[in-house]
Amino acid sequence: MKLVIKMVIVKIPPNRFEERQEKFLEIIQKLNLENFIVLSPTSIYYLTGFVMIPTERPFMLVFKGSTLNFFVPELEKQHVSEEVPEANVVSYFEYPDVTHPMIHFGNFIKDLKISDKLGAEAGGARGMWGYQGPKFEEALKMSIAIHPDIITDIRIIKDTDEIACLKECARWGNLAHKLLQKYTAVGENEIDVSFRASHEASKEMRETLGPEYSPVGWGVRPCGAGYRGQIGPYSAIPHAMTRNAIFAKGDTLVTGASGNVAGYKSELERTMFMGEPNEKQRGYFAIMLKAQKAAFDTFGPDVPLSSVDKATRAVFKEAGVMNLVQHHTGHAIGLEGHERPFLDIGMNDLMKPGMVFTVEPGIYDRSIGGFRHSDTVVITDDGMENITDDYPRDLESLIIEE
Amino acid sequence: MKLVIKMVIVKIPPNRFEERQEKFLEIIQKLNLENFIVLSPTSIYYLTGFVMIPTERPFMLVFKGSTLNFFVPELEKQHVSEEVPEANVVSYFEYPDVTHPMIHFGNFIKDLKISDKLGAEAGGARGMWGYQGPKFEEALKMSIAIHPDIITDIRIIKDTDEIACLKECARWGNLAHKLLQKYTAVGENEIDVSFRASHEASKEMRETLGPEYSPVGWGVRPCGAGYRGQIGPYSAIPHAMTRNAIFAKGDTLVTGASGNVAGYKSELERTMFMGEPNEKQRGYFAIMLKAQKAAFDTFGPDVPLSSVDKATRAVFKEAGVMNLVQHHTGHAIGLEGHERPFLDIGMNDLMKPGMVFTVEPGIYDRSIGGFRHSDTVVITDDGMENITDDYPRDLESLIIEE
Numbered sequence: 001m002k003l004v005i006k007m008v009i010v011k012i013p014p015n016r017f018e019e020r021q022e023k024f025l026e027i028i029q030k031l032n033l034e035n036f037i038v039l040s041p042t043s044i045y046y047l048t049g050f051v052m053i054p055t056e057r058p059f060m061l062v063f064k065g066s067t068l069n070f071f072v073p074e075l076e077k078q079h080v081s082e083e084v085p086e087a088n089v090v091s092y093f094e095y096p097d098v099t100h101p102m103i104h105f106g107n108f109i110k111d112l113k114i115s116d117k118l119g120a121e122a123g124g125a126r127g128m129w130g131y132q133g134p135k136f137e138e139a140l141k142m143s144i145a146i147h148p149d150i151i152t153d154i155r156i157i158k159d160t161d162e163i164a165c166l167k168e169c170a171r172w173g174n175l176a177h178k179l180l181q182k183y184t185a186v187g188e189n190e191i192d193v194s195f196r197a198s199h200e201a202s203k204e205m206r207e208t209l210g211p212e213y214s215p216v217g218w219g220v221r222p223c224g225a226g227y228r229g230q231i232g233p234y235s236a237i238p239h240a241m242t243r244n245a246i247f248a249k250g251d252t253l254v255t256g257a258s259g260n261v262a263g264y265k266s267e268l269e270r271t272m273f274m275g276e277p278n279e280k281q282r283g284y285f286a287i288m289l290k291a292q293k294a295a296f297d298t299f300g301p302d303v304p305l306s307s308v309d310k311a312t313r314a315v316f317k318e319a320g321v322m323n324l325v326q327h328h329t330g331h332a333i334g335l336e337g338h339e340r341p342f343l344d345i346g347m348n349d350l351m352k353p354g355m356v357f358t359v360e361p362g363i364y365d366r367s368i369g370g371f372r373h374s375d376t377v378v379i380t381d382d383g384m385e386n387i388t389d390d391y392p393r394d395l396e397s398l399i400i401e402e
Numbered sequence: 403m404k405l406v407i408k409m410v411i412v413k414i415p416p417n418r419f420e421e422r423q424e425k426f427l428e429i430i431q432k433l434n435l436e437n438f439i440v441l442s443p444t445s446i447y448y449l450t451g452f453v454m455i456p457t458e459r460p461f462m463l464v465f466k467g468s469t470l471n472f473f474v475p476e477l478e479k480q481h482v483s484e485e486v487p488e489a490n491v492v493s494y495f496e497y498p499d500v501t502h503p504m505i506h507f508g509n510f511i512k513d514l515k516i517s518d519k520l521g522a523e524a525g526g527a528r529g530m531w532g533y534q535g536p537k538f539e540e541a542l543k544m545s546i547a548i549h550p551d552i553i554t555d556i557r558i559i560k561d562t563d564e565i566a567c568l569k570e571c572a573r574w575g576n577l578a579h580k581l582l583q584k585y586t587a588v589g590e591n592e593i594d595v596s597f598r599a600s601h602e603a604s605k606e607m608r609e610t611l612g613p614e615y616s617p618v619g620w621g622v623r624p625c626g627a628g629y630r631g632q633i634g635p636y637s638a639i640p641h642a643m644t645r646n647a648i649f650a651k652g653d654t655l656v657t658g659a660s661g662n663v664a665g666y667k668s669e670l671e672r673t674m675f676m677g678e679p680n681e682k683q684r685g686y687f688a689i690m691l692k693a694q695k696a697a698f699d700t701f702g703p704d705v706p707l708s709s710v711d712k713a714t715r716a717v718f719k720e721a722g723v724m725n726l727v728q729h730h731t732g733h734a735i736g737l738e739g740h741e742r743p744f745l746d747i748g749m750n751d752l753m754k755p756g757m758v759f760t761v762e763p764g765i766y767d768r769s770i771g772g773f774r775h776s777d778t779v780v781i782t783d784d785g786m787e788n789i790t791d792d793y794p795r796d797l798e799s800l801i802i803e804e
Contacts, residue, residue, distance in 0.1 A: 053641045056733075056740055075640040075728040078768060094730050096748040130554060130734070130742025152532060191608060191617075191624065195601040203594055206646055214646035215593075218630075219621075222593065228620075238477040239455045244608055244616035326477040328496050331458075332532070338458055340532025346498040366480060 009164040010213040012262045016161055017049050020154065025066055027150050028119060035112075036063045037120035037136065037144075042335050043151040045216075045263060050083045052076065053218045057095045058105065058125035058133065064112050071108045073101070095131065102139040109140055119145040156341065157354040158334060162264060163378055166334070166356060168209075169223070169259035170266040170376060170387040176201035176225035177257035177268055177391055184253070184400050186274060190245045194226030201225070205259065216263035225257035235271075235370035238326055238362060249275045249402065252369025263335050267358045268388040269374035272398040284321075284363055285395050288371040291315040291361040292393070295329055295343070299357075299377060299384035305347040312361035313345070324363040333358050333376060355379040359386075411566040412615040414664045418563055419451050422556065427468055429552050430521055437514075438465045439522035439538065439546075444737050445553040447618075447665060452485045454478065455620045459497045460507065460527035460535065466514050473510045475503070497533065504541040511542055521547040558743065559756040560736060564666060565780055568736070568758060570611075571661035572668040572778060572789040574625035578603035579659035579670055579793055582627035586655070586802050588676060592647045596628030603627070607661065618665035627659035637673075637772035640728055640764060651677045651804065654771025665737050669760045670790040671776035674800040686723075686765055687797050690773040693717040693763040694795070697731055697745070701759075701779060701786035707749040714763035715747070726765040735760050735778060757781045761788075 024047060028036050038044055038061040041054045048068065052059065057073040068087040070080050077091040090111075092104040102125070109118075123146055124135040136144050158166070179197035202222035206213055215222045229240035232251040247253075251274040258265045271285060294311040309329045316322045332339035333356055341347050343357055355378075362372030375388045392398065426449060430438050440446055440463040443456045450470065454461065459475040470489040472482050479493040492513075494506040504527070511520075525548055526537040538546050560568070581599035604624035608615055617624045631642035634653040649655075653676040660667045673687060696713040711731045718724045734741035735758055743749050745759055757780075764774030777790045794800065 051643050053643075055641075056742075056744075073729070077728075078766075079639045079641060094746060094748075096744060096746055097730075098748040127550070129738055129740040130744075132551070132742075148529070149534065189608065192601075192605055195597075195604065195623070199594075199597040199601055202597065206591070206593060211646060211648075214644055216643070218643065220644070221597070237481045239457075239481060241453050241455075241618070241620065242616055242622070244613060246613075326479075327475070328499075336531055338531040340458075340534075342458075342498060342532075344496060344498055346496075346500045364480075 008209060009161060009168060010209050010261060012049065012161055012165070014049070016159065017047060020047055021066065023154050024151060025063070027154070028063070031119065031145065031147065032117065033119040033145060034065060034117040035114045035119070037061070037118070038063070038151070039121045039126045040151070043121060046151055046155060046335060048084050048087070050080055051216055051218075051263070054126065054128060056129035056131040058101045058131070060105065060125065062109070062112065062114070064114055069112055071105055100133060101125075102133050106139050115142065118142060119147050121148050121151070122146065152340060155334060155339065156332060157352060158356055158378070159354065162334065163354070163356070165261040165264040166266050166376065166378070167387050168261040169264055170268065172201060172205045172223035172259035173225070173257040173266055173268045174388065174391050175204060176223045176259070177255060177270065180225035180255060180257065181272065181400065184247055184272070186247055186249055186402060188247050190227045190229070190231060190247070191242060194224070198224030198226070215260040217260065220260050223257070223259035225255060227253060227255060230254035230370060233366055233369055236364040236366045236368070238364060238370060238372070247274055250278075252277075252281055252371070254370045254372055256374075265333065265337060266376040266388060267333055267360075267374050268376070268391055269360060269372060270391065270393065270398055271371050271373060272400060274400050275402050276399065277395070280368055282395065284365065284368070284371040287315065287319040287321055288361065288363055288373065289393065290319075292359060292373055292375070295359045295361060296377070296384070296386065299351065299379060301353055301379060301381065302350045305341055305343055305349050305351060306345050308343040308359070309345045316361070316363065321363050324365055326364055327362065329361045330358040330374070332356060351379045353379050353381050410611060411563060411570060412611050412663060414451065414563055414567070416451070418561065419449060421561075422449050423468065425556050426553060427465070429556070430465070433521065433547065433549065434519065435521040435547060436467060436519040437516045437521070439463070439520070440465070440553070441523045441528045442553070445523060448553055448557060448737060450486050450489070452482055453618055453665070456528065456530060458531040458533040460503045460533070462507065462527065464511070464514065464516070466516055471510075471514055473507055502535060503527075504535050508541050517544065520544060521549050523550050523553070524548065554742060557736060557741065558734060559754055560758050560780070561756065564736065565756070565758070567663040567666040568668050568778065568780070569789050570663040571625070571666055572670065574603060574607045574661035575627070575659040575668050575670045576790065576793050577606060578625045578627035578661070579657060579672065582657060582659065583674065583802065586649055586674070588649055588651055588804060590649050592629045592631070592633060592649070593644060596626070600626030600628070617662040619662065622662050625659070625661035627657060629655060629657060632656035632772060635768055635771055638766040638768045638770070640766060640772060640774070649676055652680075654679070654683055654773070656772045656774055658776075667735065667739060668778040668790060669735055669762075669776050670778070670793055671762060671774060672793065672795065672800055673773050673775060674802060676802050677804050678801065679797070682770055684797065686767065686770070686773040689717065689721040689723055690763065690765055690775065691795065692721075694761060694775055694777070697761045697763060698779070698786070698788065701753065701781060703755055703781060703783065704752045707743055707745055707751050707753060708747045710745040710761070711747045718763070718765065723765050726767055728766050729764065731763045732760040732776070734758060753781045755781050755783050
């Protein structure tokens, strides 16, 4: 008998970062660039595995050929040096300081002997939290080719490790959602129920995945589920915010649940009801479910992205509720909550294996609520796999009994 | 006997938004502008009270004179119309769609009869999550004066309601921190302890503040406290990330706690020890405490901001640990976790009543840990008030007994 041990992924293996760098270098070489300034924290994590808290302090990863050169504030020097040991790490003390970091950055670029063929994700340091400073061209007295999308575009096709991470996410988002449904009851508070479900599921997740696991990012939790104010008629506001609401009989609810594995996130959303839904609620629910089914039936390699949105619109039009639609069918997902490309009538790009999308056609009636499930699907060689399919989507399973 | 009811603030009163808009309009008029595009979600909340989930979908608030005109995706139309009833709200369906939202935006600006004297916070829609689109000047065929800092600069001086919110935050950050300290023990896990303390304190907070209260923002909680991986020698990495760590005897710990009242946040951090600290830990702690005391003694109206950083550096130099310093003394705080201006030797602006700062001089020894308290202080007419002063900062109070 052969013992099969199924390995659970909790981190992206180091060889993947090398692969990604190679892909990136190939692209910049085709653009006739030899050097490149990477700025987005997501891009930096994707290429090197280094996770940071973005602040007002300029933070740049500079590729000179295939070498990694970090220009960082002093408080990140040790951190980067330990996490990316192969990199050259140079620090400036602080922002704003008596000498602006961009002056030091000029010297850093000079010391690297970079004098041309320089590209960048943006024209200047990623400004936030009160940062002010000159653009790179001004600071470096050099012309710079701005290419904001190279890494964002590489990220569109997920490799097998990324998909494994997303599946692991989905598994724990599922648990958090189960607990959310379990603890939701008339008279309970949305913040409390969400905290309770997320805490319990996160504990189970981290105990199961072991000490090697940690959620990746700033202010993140292993997994969680909640309502974000989408309770009762407020569920008809797709981007409602937490309102410290109390659940009441008759409420339509829209949920959200996810996990975090190596920084990747899946998306699971369900429409639920506080007690028996009325005819109107049942009617809207059935239309939404039919639209989502139509979307699922559309996916596959080389299918235009717009087809999915066309399929859900056809269902909504036939049901006479196109006036209740407020958004397209879905978006790509991975390291960020929304990613390019979109399941939108305006996108005629073709699906490719390794793309990952949310599927979330919705209808919204301010008098009664919102009706939207969201599932996460992976495009495969011969169709698609719904990685959040384990959570029931039929109406009877989604009634919170009194 | 007179009954005094102390009102607790949970929201910014509507007249404050009017005041802020008036200040903003005065400034743009001085710049000879009559129209202005506001883009940052923080700026939009500051001026109108509208809170959103920022996405790839362009979202603009356009001032034409004193009128508020929102250009939003369909899924935010109802939301904005209800939250800012005095505004003119126009929606486009979706991004990317068959017609790019910036084409619709061009028509929106034309319909508003704006043809010149137009300013903006940035050159184009706030790009994130895969957004691509033309700059405003290209889309509108109009020259635009970019002024990124107007609202950021107005926010520097907090009014009495903002300060009341920050004090209320501090009160609940204090409770979350107390529970964090209570539940931290050898063998416990950082994620679990943080969840438990944050959940319990948030429950107490929302029950005390009542149904009118809700935390403001996306993915936020009423209050919370945690370690963010700053446990044992890792506390010497100022921006360490959660590591799913287990507390052990001898660990130096650095914490963080805050509340959220109307979107405002205070900052409370403490250096703590797992059991009796050794001589080295005591030594570093004493130096850090002395530096923080030197900072406190410096604050007051019309004092240069650089004085605070000079005072803490003097203490560190005298103690011979300047090599262990990795950042300046602090930063302004309010709606964002860090704000301009900074307590930095490079900043010679003067303190003014209503400014709010974190005070957090730190020293870091990778072999043993980080030593940093952070308190939040408000500059007053005759000095300063430390609004997180209730939490003890002496060493004996910060030892976790075995």
